[in-house]
Amino acid sequence: GQQLNQSPQSMFIQEGEDVSMNCTSSSIFNTWLWYKQDPGEGPVLLIALYKAGELTSNGRLTAQFGITRKDSFLNISASIPSDVGIYFCAGANTGNQFYFGTGTSLTVIP
Amino acid sequence: GAVVSQHPSRVICKSGTSVKIECRSLDFQATTMFWYRQFPKQSLMLMATSNEGSKATYEQGVEKDKFLINHASLTLSTLTVTSAHPEDSSFYICSARDEGGNTIYFGEGSWLTVV
Numbered sequence: 001g002q003q004l005n006q007s008p009q010s011m012f013i014q015e016g017e018d019v020s021m022n023c024t025s026s027s028i029f030n031t032w033l034w035y036k037q038d039p040g041e042g043p044v045l046l047i048a049l050y051k052a053g054e055l056t057s058n059g060r061l062t063a064q065f066g067i068t069r070k071d072s073f074l075n076i077s078a079s080i081p082s083d084v085g086i087y088f089c090a091g092a093n094t095g096n097q098f099y100f101g102t103g104t105s106l107t108v109i110p
Numbered sequence: 111g112a113v114v115s116q117h118p119s120r121v122i123c124k125s126g127t128s129v130k131i132e133c134r135s136l137d138f139q140a141t142t143m144f145w146y147r148q149f150p151k152q153s154l155m156l157m158a159t160s161n162e163g164s165k166a167t168y169e170q171g172v173e174k175d176k177f178l179i180n181h182a183s184l185t186l187s188t189l190t191v192t193s194a195h196p197e198d199s200s201f202y203i204c205s206a207r208d209e210g211g212n213t214i215y216f217g218e219g220s221w222l223t224v225v
Contacts, residue, residue, distance in 0.1 A: 042216040102153045
């Protein structure tokens with residue numbers, strides 16, 4: 001199926017740095033979801049967004065539903081080693097069909 | 111949050127045999143479940159969409175006779191890999207759409223090794 005454009009593909013950062021990643025779509029979405037996947041495990045839902053402009057936090061994580069409804073951003077502040085993993089975005093269009101981003105691989109260097 | 115459970119988490123089977131993986135939504139009813147395959151360091155690859163009480167919808171290139179999907183109840187979908195071969199070895203993940211229809215929760219994943 002269709003996949004969202006997620007960037008960057010990978011990030012190598014120092015512990016303590018902030019992280020920012022985004023997903024874009026060519027069509028309007030009603031829902032944006034952000035997941036984290038640890039190696040060998042299923043993705044875990046981090047943040048769910050349902051309204052354009054919505055800004056939601058979950059601890060050090062903050063995600064925003066873009067005003068244009070075609071993009072979403074995930075920020076991680078003051079990264080720690082356990083933030084390592086692959087982060088996926090997912091979006092649902094007006095037909096409630098879900099599409100997934102290709103993932104951002106995050107490596108945190110202690 | 112909602113919980114989706116997969117079983118088994120790891121399975122080893124002989125080439126030519128069939129193996130079944132279960133996906134259960136533990137605290138909500140899921141009319142739609144999804145099955146994915148994931149290769150190392152790659153994104154999720156959607157295999158099929160499983161709708162309760164009806165036939166699954168398979169993605170292009172996925173053999174429906176090879177990967178049998180059954181969604182007989184609102185809390186259970188099964189994926190059966192028939193006549194498994196070593197190239198079927200992979201990480202298989204399911205997900206379920208919640209009752210509101212606007213959030214998806216994933217299972218823990220199942221490692222399949224065909225020897």
